[in-house]
Amino acid sequence: MAVDTETVRRIAFLSRLKVEDDKIAATEAEFNKILNWVEQLNEVNTDDVEPLVSVNETSLTLREDEVTDGNKSAAILANAPQKEYGYFVVPKVVE
Amino acid sequence: MSGMIIETANNKWEVICGLEIHCQIISKSKMFSGASTEFGADANEHVSFVDAGMPGMLPTLNKMCVRQAVKTGMGLNAAINKYSEFSRKNYFYADLPQGYQITQFKYPIVGEGKVTIDLVDGSSKDIGIERMHIEQDAGKSIHDMAPDKSFIDLNRAGVGLMEIVTKPDFRAPEEAGEFLRKLRSIVRYLGTCDGNMDEGSMRCDVNVSVRKVGEDGYRTRCEMKNVNSVKFVVQAIENEAKRHVEVYESGGQIAQETRQFDPVSGQTKVMRKKEFAHDYRYFPEPDLPPLILDDAFIEEVKKEMVELPDAKKTRFVNELGLTKYDASVLCENKEIADFFEAASQGRDAKKVANWMMGDFFAMLNEKKIGIEESPVSAENLGKLVDLISQNVISGKIAKDVFVLMVESGENPEKIVEEKGLKQVTDSGAIEAIVEKVIAANPANVEAYRGGKTGLMGWFVGQVMKESQGKANPGVVNSLLKEKLG
Numbered sequence: 352m353a354v355d356t357e358t359v360r361r362i363a364f365l366s367r368l369k370v371e372d373d374k375i376a377a378t379e380a381e382f383n384k385i386l387n388w389v390e391q392l393n394e395v396n397t398d399d400v401e402p403l404v405s406v407n408e409t410s411l412t413l414r415e416d417e418v419t420d421g422n423k424s425a426a427i428l429a430n431a432p433q434k435e436y437g438y439f440v441v442p443k444v445v446e
Numbered sequence: 447m448s449g450m451i452i453e454t455a456n457n458k459w460e461v462i463c464g465l466e467i468h469c470q471i472i473s474k475s476k477m478f479s480g481a482s483t484e485f486g487a488d489a490n491e492h493v494s495f496v497d498a499g500m501p502g503m504l505p506t507l508n509k510m511c512v513r514q515a516v517k518t519g520m521g522l523n524a525a526i527n528k529y530s531e532f533s534r535k536n537y538f539y540a541d542l543p544q545g546y547q548i549t550q551f552k553y554p555i556v557g558e559g560k561v562t563i564d565l566v567d568g569s570s571k572d573i574g575i576e577r578m579h580i581e582q583d584a585g586k587s588i589h590d591m592a593p594d595k596s597f598i599d600l601n602r603a604g605v606g607l608m609e610i611v612t613k614p615d616f617r618a619p620e621e622a623g624e625f626l627r628k629l630r631s632i633v634r635y636l637g638t639c640d641g642n643m644d645e646g647s648m649r650c651d652v653n654v655s656v657r658k659v660g661e662d663g664y665r666t667r668c669e670m671k672n673v674n675s676v677k678f679v680v681q682a683i684e685n686e687a688k689r690h691v692e693v694y695e696s697g698g699q700i701a702q703e704t705r706q707f708d709p710v711s712g713q714t715k716v717m718r719k720k721e722f723a724h725d726y727r728y729f730p731e732p733d734l735p736p737l738i739l740d741d742a743f744i745e746e747v748k749k750e751m752v753e754l755p756d757a758k759k760t761r762f763v764n765e766l767g768l769t770k771y772d773a774s775v776l777c778e779n780k781e782i783a784d785f786f787e788a789a790s791q792g793r794d795a796k797k798v799a800n801w802m803m804g805d806f807f808a809m810l811n812e813k814k815i816g817i818e819e820s821p822v823s824a825e826n827l828g829k830l831v832d833l834i835s836q837n838v839i840s841g842k843i844a845k846d847v848f849v850l851m852v853e854s855g856e857n858p859e860k861i862v863e864e865k866g867l868k869q870v871t872d873s874g875a876i877e878a879i880v881e882k883v884i885a886a887n888p889a890n891v892e893a894y895r896g897g898k899t900g901l902m903g904w905f906v907g908q909v910m911k912e913s914q915g916k917a918n919p920g921v922v923n924s925l926l927k928e929k930l931g
Contacts, residue, residue, distance in 0.1 A: 439490070
């Protein structure tokens with residue numbers, strides 16, 4: 352499997368990362384190097400093997416339904432670049 | 447009922463529709479954090495570091511959310527999957543601080559099921575449930591507080607949701623409307639979601655396509671997101687289906703796209719074309735191992751199941767003798783069904799049903815109040831029916847008593863006693879009135895005896911009027927017949 356320039360641009364867009372045009376070629380090469388390395392795994396026969404979700408073979412532990420957290424908006428908003436009236440303020444996003 | 451067919455000069459088109467409904471889970475705390483789900487708090491007060499997507503925070507699943515999902519699955523007559531998994535659905539939006547939503551993808555907690563809907567023509571139809579999974583809600587973006595800024599409140603971020611996906615089984619807009627009403631009734635009975643579409647605790651996405659009658663397979667569908675009332679869902683399906691037919695008939699093609707329903711115009715407009723469609727890049731949530739339910743847990747939830755509207759309706763029809771229509775109206779809402787059961791306890795349930803369907807609902811409508819605010823209690827409505835059954839008051843007087851009950855909230859016995867409304871059954875007293883009426887109207891007496899027997903009703907009316915409505919109509923009738931000969 353190999354990625355092309357378009358795929359690199361698309362992944363950058365999906366990740367909201369700005370990759371300068373002169374960096375695209377280098378990124379593409381790096382992606383392909385990683386993919387090639389991972390592709391070694393294809394040598395293993397995985398017929399009839401269920402995908403492994405976690406190496407930790409436990410089931411989920413459940414929490415009781417109790418309110419134990421919250422009421423700390425100051426801490427929640429501490430790193431916000433802009434805030435007003437207790438809200439995060441961001442550039443207008445309307446879909 | 448056959449579905450909606452759109453006929454054009456050359457073709458007959460059939461409407462195909464499926465729904466995806468998000469139901470906010472009723473729980474005290476969020477799905478993966480201990481922050482409160484309570485609505486209406488100050489911005490960002492019900493937020494934990496987990497909900498805010500802070501680095502290193504780990505989600506822990508709320509048992510209540512799982513319980514509510516299993517219960518809802520049972521209410522949808524669906525398979526409960528003992529093994530399910532959480533996945534990450536990746537997308538960027540300001541009100542999704544993690545950059546992904548924890549949801550279920552490949553292995554949802556609830557599998558296939560079915561819900562039966564009743565249609566206006568009296569027939570029933572089964573709507574298939576494809577699956578139901580649980581996931582976290584996003585925060586809220588407010589766009590109208592500043593011209594070029596959006597304000598973000600994360601209080602809703604992380605609240606549990608159940609997403610119910612139906613099979614494309616709807617063939618008419620009304621079927622989808624009926625399904626939503628039924629689903630709302632089921633989740634409210636179960637107490638798993640409050641089902642308020644206008645407040646966003648139940649939200650509906652609608653998928654619509656059309657095909658020629660007789661055609662196999664499905665054509666391209668369009669999705670309308672967040673249509674927020676039953677009425678709008680019906681309208682959106684109808685108008686979207688018509689749009690598809692127009693496009694095909696004029697030689698065009700339908701593009702797969704997300705559209706927005708505009709409640710003002712009733713039309714849909716394009717929101718997002720497929721080429722800009724999200725690429726969610728689902729993958730298993732590494733922070734959460736699989737969810738495995740044991741039999742004991744499932745049995746425990748089963749024990750908490752309440753009688754659902756369908757079962758209740760059948761019981762009302764078979765055991766209490768109600769009509770199917772009355773039973774379905776009384777069962778749609780659990781509060782109404784409970785009120786009815788309390789009011790009809792130990793009495794003629796049909797008579798109580800008639801009162802509820804008539805004067806009682808009319809009163810609630812007029813006052814624009816819910817049943818829980820009714821000034822007339824279930825106990826008092828039942829007593830009013832008793833007073834009629836025991837011939838203490840006539841049905842006509844009962845209507846006046848009911849009005850007084852609404853005004854005062856008093857019990858009917860007291861009202862009847864205080865206002866002296868007791869029906870006169872003493873034939874001596876009624877006889878005196880009958881004789882008075884006969885003596886005062888010799889011409890009509892003559893006419894009646896001459897064969898105009900239709901005047902009987904008029905005589906009855908005169909006697910009732912004279913007695914201020916308190917004379918027992920049966921006694922009046924027999925006495926009049928006797929005296930007029």
